[in-house]
Amino acid sequence: MEAAHEHGHDHHPSGIMRWVTTTNHKDIGTLYLWFSFFMFLFAGSLAMMIRAELFQPGLQLFQPQVFNQLTTMHGLIMVFGAIMPAFVGFANWQVPLMIGAPDMAFPRMNNWSFWLLPVAGILLLSSFFMPGGAVAGGWTMYPPLFIQGGISYDMTILAVHILGISSIMGSINIITTILNMRAPGMTMMKMPLFVWTWFITAYLLIAVMPVLAGAVTMLLTDRHFDTHFFSAAGGGDPVMFQHVFWFFGHPEVYIMILPAFGIISQIIPTFARKPLFGYASMVYATASIAILSFVVWAHHMYSVGLPTPAQLFFMYSTMLISVPTGVKVFNWIATMWRGSMTFETPMLFAIGFVCLFTLGGFSGLVLAITPVDIQLQDTYYVVAHFHYVLVSGSLFSIFAGVYYWLPKWTGHMYDETLGKWHFWLSVIGFNITFFPQHFLGLAGMPRRIPDYALQFANFNMISSIGGFMFGATQLLFLYIVIKCIRGGVKAADKPWEGADSLEWTVPSPAPYHTFETAPVVK
Amino acid sequence: MMAKLIRNTGGGAALFLYSMLARAEYAINLQQPESPIAYQIFHLHTLILWVCVGIFVVVFGAMFYSIFKHRKSVGHKAAHFHENTTVEIIWTIVPFFILMGMAFPATQTVLAMRDTSVPDMTVKVTGYQWKWEYDYQKEGIKFISSLATPKDQIDNKAEKGEHYLLEVDNPMVVPTGKKIRVLLAANDVIHAWWVPAFGVKQDAIPGFIKDTWFKVDKPGTYRGQCAELCGKDHGFMPIVVEAKEPAEYAKWVADQQAKVAAAAQNADKVFTLAELKAMGEKVYATNCVACHQANGAGIPNVFKALDGSATVKGPKQGHAEVVLNGRTGTAMQAFGKQLSDTDIAAVVTYERNSWSNNTGDAIQPSEVKALRK
8 A cells, every 4th residue: 555655646636626526535525524514613603692692581682583593593504514414424534444445336426415515505504695584493394384484495495305315325325335345354243333333324314314305395395386285274284294204303313323323432442442342232232223213203292192002102112212222331331341541532522422422311211201201392401402412422423533533534643632622621511501401491491482481591591601612612623623634743554552443554644545455354 | 729729710610509509590300290290290200310310320430430440541451351241131131121110100190191081171272373362162261362571571671570471461260179171272383382380281283183181289370381383482472370269260250251241242332443543552462563563564574564554554344354364375364263353343443543554444343243254
């Protein structure tokens, strides 16, 4: 490989056209990651506006309609624009490197699946400037409310279609790459866990994105062609939308967490200097979670008045998910047990992930209990719960992964001191923001309200202060990444003592073309 | 120096946090339960919370022990084990049994909360954007309940009252000690009727009737809010239930029935323009102001302006028909079912003679009655 490098095989197109026309998995991974980061900052600034309005009771900054636009777009963009593309960026960068493949299976399709994203992003962002403003019906798009809006609602539906097409193309690419392009000797049960989790995630995506496409298409025809899928007056049912949406939406939350499990399962063994405990049961647990995710959708809908047997079935199946998830947590802890641990930034974020994601799991268990869920549904308790799994779960794992692989991507070590600052400020800011929201929900504050009764004032103020702290901290992350790209201590091929997957056998930064000759895995 | 700084700021922060907890308004648990189901929910939540705390202590105890003892910086050498079938089977099966222990009481509560049979009385509750209608069909009482908090408080122009955003003009009134079945319906979008103290939250879905029940023993005022995003004023749609002793409740029913009888007489009465305008201003403030604004300007591109509107300045029958039947495909809902002929006559007259609209004509309740299909 070094030889190939020296003979100048590493040249590639430069300038803007390099990025527009690229078919290289590393370039495309970089594009995905930057796109998702800008979307993250944008959706994050919407969250800052939400927290600013909720800083104290009364309407200060935004009228209710605008507030609803902020919450709706914050949710939509974080899910579809920030978290999902970030994981696809990791898959593009790491899957070929970790299985010893030279590139993705369909490089040209890979280019397309990225470049659809900015189109959808522009549709979403520009909808703020349409008559009547952006969508304000919640990211879950429940009809009949979602039928009531203007053109921005149609733009959002179109954007969701485009994002779905992009996800499906990306998933086909990932599955084909993993099945066909593994290095000789790398059996399925020898694949790094990150590859496994993405393999399963890609199947989830292919299974549910068409369901979402169907749901929003029905919304579109209800809006314009009088189809009455979701209107009782024409023989339809608004609750049917919720069934279809959550049949997509529940697996979707696992789409946003399974790759995170994979990243954490790479990082903890590295810094514990010990192999992952229970590799096989990790694979089986991931698969069980994925399968169970298809039979629990209605736990988002206990308050619509489902038949009693349905409520009981969805309660039991939801509780069951905590078993394989628990197995994963136990395995991570057993991996740390009697290890030789060091605490570089990726490991800090990984431990932060395990602690806080588990807290999110506990509140998930509380919500699984139907009668308790009836009390907490659509309150801030739910907001706290899903931010514990999506911020300290998905987002922290993304940070952990970025710090872990930055030396491989850039060839430089990041600034460890600043990285630790980023971790501690994030973890403290995050908890100040979201922990009090459990109390708000228990005490009875509904979610998605622009103004609240006086007994909720103190916790909201604390939550807003934490939110500003967490938000501002992410600018530090931007600075750390840029600093690392521009220079720093030269990274060794294998900068982490305990790392053992294939990406650490190529030079840092990873050359433009890697594994022209497949490595042999013993 | 550094240690002193940490001690001082840490101590200060701890004191600050502790003193905050001492203040009464920091509610950190579910509201005081006041119905049998809410009671069960409260105890179910406490049970699960303690199970979670137990698991938390065991699991994180092990993890933090490992983090502090098994670190490279203290010279700990890594072991090489990476599987153990016995432990893996144990930690799959034990959680399973813990779950069964939780599922049992939860199932009992689900069955109890879903049992709406044999109620002592039934009230139909309908969600509108953004108010609730309470219909005591057997008693022949029907009224609309909307937010009573003045706009000035919401806009920070006046000091906020004790029950800011949790107060209504006409609360639902129920007798204590009776099983009350609530039928839920919606007129436009999905709403959810939620009173935390009763352990009741039920979505109101347009085109369908859903039901739930509660029983309250202690007389008093119970407050809740709409819990399903239902558009612009979702945050301003409180629910207030007053529980009265049966004798007092009977008196309330008699009062309400007398009011209904008086209103029926009004329907044939002829009012002056000034009378209608004065009544209409109140109806407008409750029902129309959320969308069309106090100055009749509406919200550009979202809700139409009434000031200078062609419909308002056109024939009065056309104007009244829009109020009665709504406009399909827009957020303008049909008020025919919510408002009496007198109310509609009043609000139409008010709109036709306010702001820059000076049509100078009045419409009478009898004319509205004639327009109803």
